[in-house]
Amino acid sequence: MEIKIRYVISNGKDILSAVFTLDEIQENGIDFVYEQFEKQYGGECNCLNESCSVCECEPVFDEYKIISRDLFIGIQDKNGKDIYEGDICKWHTTEDKFEPKWPISYDRNVAAFKMNVLTLYQIFQSGYYQPPRDWISGLEIIGNIYKNHELLEDK
Secondary structure (H helix, E strand, C coil): CCCEEEEEEECCCCEEEEEEEHHHHHHHCHHHHHHHHHHHHCCCCCCCCCCCCCCCCCCCHHHCEEEEEEEEEEEECCCCCEEECCEEEEECCCCCCCCCEEEEEEECCCCEEEECCHHHHHHHCCCCCCCCCCHHHHEEEEEECCCCHHHHCCC
């Protein structure tokens, strides 16, 4: 399995993310990460102001700070999207009666990725729930904790 890391950066207002392999980062250094953000989210100036030194058309990446480095957990959701730490997943059951939402996190105590959900903690009175073997086929990424934290709020 290739090690992939999702970098999440923010300037206090906007949150951007991009995925890199560990090999890319090791070969090219951290400057490579910011160069790739500029390529992905930046662009050519369209303001037609030739004296513009800091254009409002494109992000100024010097103002952005890394807020997280999220590891790929090694599985994909039911739509074929890679799942990373910090993603919020919904588990679609076959009966469509119970669809909990979980943030993905890494538990250093057991050296494993897990999905936290308070109701399952209460129901099973432990930090871990052993779902059926085919549980992965029901997982769907619905957001992440950086851009969609409201998904975790009780309604």
